[in-house]
Structure formats: C-alpha cells, structure tokens
Amino acid sequence: MTDSVKLIKVRESIQADNEQHAQDLRQKLKACKTLLINIMSSPGAGKTSLLLQTTSRLKDEYSMAVIEADIDSTVDAERLAHSGVEAIQLRTGGFCHLDVPMVQQGLDSLDTDVLDLIFIENVGNLVCPAEFDTGAALDVMILSVPEGDDKPLKYPLMFSKCDALIINKIDYLGTSLTDFDLKLLEKRVRKLNGRIRIFPLSSRTGEGIDIWTDWLTNKAADHNK
Amino acid sequence: MTDSVKLIKVRESIQADNEQHAQDLRQKLKACKTLLINIMSSPGAGKTSLLLQTTSRLKDEYSMAVIEADIDSTVDAERLAHSGVEAIQLRTGGFCHLDVPMVQQGLDSLDTDVLDLIFIENVGNLVCPAEFDTGAALDVMILSVPEGDDKPLKYPLMFSKCDALIINKIDYLGTSLTDFDLKLLEKRVRKLNGRIRIFPLSSRTGEGIDIWTDWLTNKAADHNK
Secondary structure, three states, rough: OOHHHHHHHHHHHHHHHHHHHHHHHHHHHHOOOOEEEEEOOOOOHHHHHHHHHHHHHHOOOOOOOEEEEEEEHHHHHHHHHHHHEEEEEEOOOOOOOHHHHHHHHHHHOOOOOOOOOOEOOOOOOOOOOHHHOOOOOOEEEEEEEHHHHOOHHHHHHHHHOEEEEEEHHHOOOOOOOOOOOHHHHHHHHHOOOOOOEEOOOOOOOOOOHHHHHHHHHHHHHHHHH | OOHHHHHHHHHHHHHHHHHHHHHHHHHHHHOOOOEEEEEOOOOOOHHHHHHHHHHHHHHOOOEEEHHHHOOOOOHHHHHHOOOOEEEEEEEOOOOOOHHHHHHHHOOOOOOOOOOOOOEEEEOOOOHHHHHHHOOOEEEEEEEEEHHOOHHHHOHHHHHHHHOOOEEOHHHHOOOOOOOOOOHHHHHHHHHHHHOEEEOOOOOOOOOHHHHHHHOOOHHHHHHHO
C-alpha cells in the first residue's frame, strides 16, 4: 500500500492549500455580493435539469451564470446557454472534482461585479467533490429517487458537508419501480447532518421547485445584503 | 494550477506501477483458473442487485466470491453474505477507486485455488475507477435507465474501456418518467467502443439476466479451461 500512502500525502498538502484559497475566494465574493452555489450529485441525478428550473424561475429577479464542469463534452453548458443563462464550460480533463483554482478559471470569464448568483455544476461524482472545497458559500447535493435510500450509509461525507439536499425525481415515488423510503432516507441524513435542509422535488414535473427557490432567495438576500 | 500538475505527476507514476501489478495479477489468476470480474457504475445503478441475481443463477455451476469496495459501511457485503455468497468488505477510507494492491488485500482473504469466479464491486463512481486497472480479466459497467442516455458523452473513458455494458432498470423504459432512448445510447456507446457487449436487463424483474449470465459462462469457460 506504499502507492496509496504516497497519494494521500500529496492530496493532504493540496487540500490544505485549497482550504486557504477557498476562504479567500469566499471573502472576495461576499465583498462583491455574489452568492456562489456548488451543486453536486451522482451522474444523472439531475443537476442540469435543476439548474434549468431554478434559473428559469429566478431570471427576473437575479443576474445569474453557471460554471459547468465536465470530464468531456459541452452538452450541459449548451442546454443552459440555449435557455438564456450565461454558461462557462470547464473541461476537467479526467479530474474527478473541482478545486478553487479550477473554479477561479471559470470566474475569470465572468463579471462577478454584476452577477448575483453563480452556480457551479460539479463533476457527477459523490466521492471526490465532497473532499474539495470550491470556495462556494453554499454546498448543495442532489440525490435522485432511483439511486436508492441507502446512499447516506455509503457516501456519508457528501451528506455531512452539504447545506441542502435536493431529493429529485419524486415523481418515481409510489410507482412499483422503486421501494425508496423518504422517511428512512431523511432519518439517515439527519443522523449525519443535523443542520441540512431537505427539498423533495421533481425537476421534470416542477413539483416542489418553489420551496427550494424560496430558500435560495432567502439565502441570497442574507448573503448579498 | 500548480497543485493540480503536482497531483497528475504522482498519479501517473502510481498508474505505471499499478499497470505492472495488474498484469502480474491477471497471469496469476489465469494460472489458477479464476476469472476476476470488475463491476463499475454510478452510485445506485444496481451493482449489488446485479451480483445477487448473477450469483443466484450461477451458484450450482461455480464456486464464487465477491470483493465489496465501499468508502464506508458494510451494507452491500451483508446483503450478499445473507444470500449465501462469500463476501469480503474493503473499506477504501475515502479513496474513490480500487487499485491492484487494494484488490490483492481482498484476494488474500479468499482461496483462489477453489474459486471459479470472483466479482469486484468497485466504488460507485464513473470517473476514477475507469482510470485504474484492478487486475480483472473482465471490466463490466452498469448504466441504469434513470441516469439518462447522454452518459457516454460525459464519461467516455468508462464506456471505452469496458468489455460489457449492462443497461439496468429497463423496466423504467416506456413509462412517462423517462425519455431514455436505447438506440441512441447504443449508437453513442459503439462510437467509443466497437467491441463492447451490451446487455439491457432489469435486476428487479429478472428480465434479460439469462443473456448476461450465458455470456459470462462462456467467458469463464474460455478463461478457466
């Protein structure tokens, strides 16, 4: 296991540097009244669909942009740009997460002085993005119903660090396709994170989106005042 | 981006060592007629359910075991052990993938001389496990219908390296819940990997499982003769 130990040491030093960069970035964005929100989930849980619903509902109220991270491809950024949202594509070139220098590259292409909300769509992954602070003021994760209610047991760090948990695809509940137990899921999540806000919704049908955007609006008002 | 460059260099050297370990392990397992199969997917795509279906159908024919990798928890290993399959739990302690030394730790607890098939249930992640050879003779990935048909565009390496692709949860097809296009998905996958075998199935209903286990049986016969 010598290889693994070597890797851990390097990662620890990178994380310590990253932690400092993250705090600096948070202060800077607070000063220019821009709320940075980091969205994380497994592949296919619905990050882009949630962003489309969210930006569509808040577009008259806020100036917004999205930083899209992908190993490859530009399909998500194109979907967002097509909907009228300013979208910056970051190709991580194999990296499994974003760190602050990568987010900063995205921010360099945006005018933070005029933007109220900037969303980061992190790489689809429940493991690595949980370990790296992006400098965001809010960390939000999405769990979709078809993934199952046992995920807090398997990926505890992600559930522990987030400010909000979106439970997406609730239109799958109550079908014979899944035995997802919303109450059991919430109990497992609360055990890891007493302060997390939970928003069951469906980005496909729109159900529950307003409760999430109301919360976000309040957070933005607090942060950007 | 200095931090990131530092990380890449270390990973490259680790990967070169790992490559050699993987080839050595493959030769060793070939000599003792044990087929090692590496199963990868996003969280919640159905790795454990597929293993339960597969081992249940092949239990009279083969001696089998499962090496379970999890960041935390033992729930999957317990489900398998409960079904009568020998299961070894590896806790990766935050690592987002398995490499050969970690797999070897699992194998050290198993009697490879008597086992015909050993399955690795890798960490739920479409990014990192694609980059690290485990020493398995077969790499198999699972994509579940609710994740969407655009995943080959976003995680091309995983689709490029696998011998087989299981499309799980096909019982979701044809409902109003998803617009997953199986033909389009297959076209996108074939563009990345001309040799991959694709098995649409449902671990929940059992539909399509036999075609997958027949293929696996043939692969085992070739490998272990």
